[in-house]
Amino acid sequence: DTGVSQNPRHKITKRGQNVTFRCDPISEHNRLYWYRQTLGQGPEFLTYFQNEAQLEKSRLLSDRFSAERPKGSFSTLEIQRTEQGDSAMYLCASSVQGVNTEAFFGQGTRLTVV
């Protein structure tokens, strides 16, 4: 199964530490998205890549957050100086380019900041 893969699945970190998550999209998908989901809420859009270009960033993505997709394949999401409010499920999704195409999600990375 060559679905969207996210690593790690779980991450516990101390407040103030930096963390980095990785997403490997479906190989032929040139669009990649990061979302964040907190308890009782739906996923919220964070950022979007088309190939290696980061084309949109949500205002939710503070300057402590940075995302990259250096070769248009895998992507990383880094959170610097983590805060307890960063605790959430971080979801990556990918899709093919085009109008009205569905996004396929990975299993997510559960971040807990203690």
Next chain:
Amino acid sequence: DQQVKQNSPSLSVQEGRISILNCDYTNSMFDYFLWYKKYPAEGPTFLISISSIKDKNEDGRFTVFLNKSAKHLSLHIVPSQPGDSAVYFCAASAVAGGTSYGKLTFGQGTILTVHP
């Protein structure tokens, strides 16, 4: 500013009966709507979608209805099965400036429980 709303946090249905999950939206620019299903500790799984040029789309036991004038869509599951028990999310995307990035705006989700 909740542009996509699922006003029922939970729904309980007997096996074999119909499950109807509802979703309302406020942004008239939304033109593509999707339903995702999510099990605990997993990412959302795509279920079914509908374009704004249609008012109904069917896939097996799942049917999505879109009422553009009311800005309302619903997902019907017939017959419901215990394995359908999960959280269901409604999502929408918009074409902006002639380009669709596919960015999704999600509702809060509805927990469906199907009892045997």
